[in-house]
Amino acid sequence: MVDGTVALGTGLEGADPGSGNLEWQRARTRIIAGFDLRSDEAEQESLGLRAFAEIEQRGGIGGEARYSRWLGRWLGGYMHLTGTVAPETLFGGGVGATFVLPVGRRFGFSLEPAFAALPLGSDLPDGSVLMWATLSLGVRVGL
Numbered sequence: 229m230v231d232g233t234v235a236l237g238t239g240l241e242g243a244d245p246g247s248g249n250l251e252w253q254r255a256r257t258r259i260i261a262g263f264d265l266r267s268d269e270a271e272q273e274s275l276g277l278r279a280f281a282e283i284e285q286r287g288g289i290g291g292e293a294r295y296s297r298w299l300g301r302w303l304g305g306y307m308h309l310t311g312t313v314a315p316e317t318l319f320g321g322g323v324g325a326t327f328v329l330p331v332g333r334r335f336g337f338s339l340e341p342a343f344a345a346l347p348l349g350s351d352l353p354d355g356s357v358l359m360w361a362t363l364s365l366g367v368r369v370g371l
Contacts (some may be wrong), residue, residue: 233278233338235260235366244356260364263371264296269327269362273300276306288312290310294324302336303362310348312351318358320346334370339363 241255242262260300262278274296298304304326313320322344328336346358 229266229271229369231264231266231368232371233260233262233304233366233368235338235340235364237340237362237364239360239362242359242361243353245353255360255362256286256288257338258282260366262292265371270310270368286315296326302330308342310343311349316349316351318349318351319345320344320348322360328368331354338366338368
């Protein structure tokens with residue numbers, strides 16, 4: 229079973245820029261597209277891939293691989309590995325949730341809050357871990 233998704237997201241980005249305090253700013257806006265694969269014998273688990281393009285301020289591209297556990301067809305939680313690959317690199321992992329408001333049997337609007345910590349890459353503030361607290365809104369379609 230395959231579910232496709234397209235979304236728009238943003239949120240907060242935080243790090244210690246060397247002052248000893250955690251400072252937050254608005255994260256870049258992203259366009260996100262991807263899919264989740266599930267077996268009809270184990271519908272409560274899925275593996276998914278997402279690609280994203282940062283479209284605001286300086287651009288960038290990245291992706292995410294995730295493992296999800298579903299409490300039903302329309303509510304799930306996930307763990308993910310995420311990062312950017314251009315123009316500079318960032319890598320890390322995090323957790324999130326997926327809420328889907330169904331509109332028909334195979335279509336729905338999705339809401340995904342997520343948190344990620346990115347300790348690796350060339351785009352980090354000196355000696356700090358970058359954190360993303362994001363929220364994306366989109367559509368989800370059973371293919």
